[in-house]
Amino acid sequence: MADRIIRGHVGIGPKVTGEALVANDNFSARYDLNRVEGVFSRPTHKLVGQNYVGKVLVLNIAKGGVATAWMLREMAARGMVPLALLLNFANPIMAQGAAFGDVPLIDRFEVDITGAIETGDQVTAEPGSGTVIVHR
Amino acid sequence: MVRLNNEEHAMLAGEFGEPRKLSMEHILKIGNFFDAEDLVEVSQVHLMADTESTGEAGLEYLEMLGTYTEEERRVRVPTVTDPLGCDFAKAGQINQPEEFIAQERRLSAAFESLGILITQTCINYQTILPPVMGEHLAYGDTGSSIYANSVMGARTNFQGGPSALAAALTGRVPRYGFHLDERRRGTNLWELRCRPDSLSDWGAAGAIIGRAQNSYWEVPVITGVDGSPTSDELKQFGAALASFGSTPLFHMVGVTPEAPNLASVCDGPPPAASLITQADINSVYSSYRPGDDKLDVVVFAAPQLSLVEMQKVGLLLRDRSVHDDVTVLAATSPEIKAACDRMRITEMIETSGAIVLEGVCFYQMHAREIGEANSWRRLMSNSAKIVNILGGYGYEPVLGTMEHCIDSAVAGRIV
Numbered sequence: 076m077a078d079r080i081i082r083g084h085v086g087i088g089p090k091v092t093g094e095a096l097v098a099n100d101n102f103s104a105r106y107d108l109n110r111v112e113g114v115f116s117r118p119t120h121k122l123v124g125q126n127y128v129g130k131v132l133v134l135n136i137a138k139g140g141v142a143t144a145w146m147l148r149e150m151a152a153r154g155m156v157p158l159a160l161l162l163n164f165a166n167p168i169m170a171q172g173a174a175f176g177d178v179p180l181i182d183r184f185e186v187d188i189t190g191a192i193e194t195g196d197q198v199t200a201e202p203g204s205g206t207v208i209v210h211r
Numbered sequence: 212m213v214r215l216n217n218e219e220h221a222m223l224a225g226e227f228g229e230p231r232k233l234s235m236e237h238i239l240k241i242g243n244f245f246d247a248e249d250l251v252e253v254s255q256v257h258l259m260a261d262t263e264s265t266g267e268a269g270l271e272y273l274e275m276l277g278t279y280t281e282e283e284r285r286v287r288v289p290t291v292t293d294p295l296g297c298d299f300a301k302a303g304q305i306n307q308p309e310e311f312i313a314q315e316r317r318l319s320a321a322f323e324s325l326g327i328l329i330t331q332t333c334i335n336y337q338t339i340l341p342p343v344m345g346e347h348l349a350y351g352d353t354g355s356s357i358y359a360n361s362v363m364g365a366r367t368n369f370q371g372g373p374s375a376l377a378a379a380l381t382g383r384v385p386r387y388g389f390h391l392d393e394r395r396r397g398t399n400l401w402e403l404r405c406r407p408d409s410l411s412d413w414g415a416a417g418a419i420i421g422r423a424q425n426s427y428w429e430v431p432v433i434t435g436v437d438g439s440p441t442s443d444e445l446k447q448f449g450a451a452l453a454s455f456g457s458t459p460l461f462h463m464v465g466v467t468p469e470a471p472n473l474a475s476v477c478d479g480p481p482p483a484a485s486l487i488t489q490a491d492i493n494s495v496y497s498s499y500r501p502g503d504d505k506l507d508v509v510v511f512a513a514p515q516l517s518l519v520e521m522q523k524v525g526l527l528l529r530d531r532s533v534h535d536d537v538t539v540l541a542a543t544s545p546e547i548k549a550a551c552d553r554m555r556i557t558e559m560i561e562t563s564g565a566i567v568l569e570g571v572c573f574y575q576m577h578a579r580e581i582g583e584a585n586s587w588r589r590l591m592s593n594s595a596k597i598v599n600i601l602g603g604y605g606y607e608p609v610l611g612t613m614e615h616c617i618d619s620a621v622a623g624r625i626v
Contacts, residue, residue, distance in 0.1 A: 174240040
């Protein structure tokens, strides 16, 4: 099967390739994660119990408070950070956290990104061009 | 590309020192991400920076900035802080780990070196310097941002810690989002079919709307509000809406300054209204109803309590004793705490066995670790925001009115 290219808005951070972890749910580092153990911990989150470390996280929108702006850098420093974030809609907090932590982030895709990528897909994220390549 | 003036170019080139250069680089990344055309000057910064959020990495960044000369490192606009993570006077009483206390002391020293006012409050719009209509700000707490935007008519995006810090050092933010007229128009309509009659009811109404928001850019418009809510009611409503929805602005027709009527905030015919009934509000409470009546801790915080709320807690606890199996915490700002001390409200609360915390807000205090240290699991609060946050921290949160929370704390179980 051919690779699929999905276009979004120009993002933040370096180009990376890795395995996707996908859910049609939202994202906040403070509300949703146990950042010590590297798993989703919010009981009502669709990814509860799943390890996010080193994964290309594909979720719907940024929700919650402002802590993620600091937290992504700290998570990166401890090696407990997602490899990249692909969201239908980021908010300023997610962008600020990605910029401060140098975590790749792309949003505003031409399609619902949570329906275009499946958990386990190999994905390349190129924030410089706002492009995602799904390797199949 | 973001357009810069001469002074901004000079900051970017390092002519005003490395801290302002790093800040401009950060600002440009965000500006380009959101297609800002230029920057806007801000007159106030509200900086969120508890050590649970900054971690060691953020703390080291702040300390690194502090190594530059005073001329290079001092903030350019008045900058106040959100609650910190430790009330040093009460840390022992709630078993806060020593390593966090040490981090908090380092954080305070770093703030001081940058010329930041360590106000430790999320209700700065009630207690420090209320924003005014049209004022451009860099506010870094969802609750303070939504209140400033909606109730005051000021203009800010959510400026998380690193961006608020960059704004403080440069006096600038990218001009996008809620700094722009066109982003402040209403996008969805809600009609209140009941009058929320407690702070937690207002929080529940905010939660209902927040859950339904599909992105940061949606601006809910609320109609049907019969008579102006109080500042504390709007505080709880906004904090919950911002927390559940990541929403920085609402308009309440006939109440908030940009919405004297529906036509003033809607382009064209208004969208169909979603209704909020008393049953909807009741369902928010029931969504947090536990299977048994066990209770470990009652928390009044998020946002910090006003003087009026502190007095109400005091009057509800007067001549009563908190049950030995339950801890009651009430968090407020240093200014309000001093007023409570002077007016003997602190004494009224603490005589019951409850604890007044100053300059902190429960969920920003390494809540997971203090929960484990004190074996707190079942938590009750009248803050919809706090029950929304703490599920992910290993708590079983329960929403109740202030009266329900206190009656339960006295009984030692959820009544």
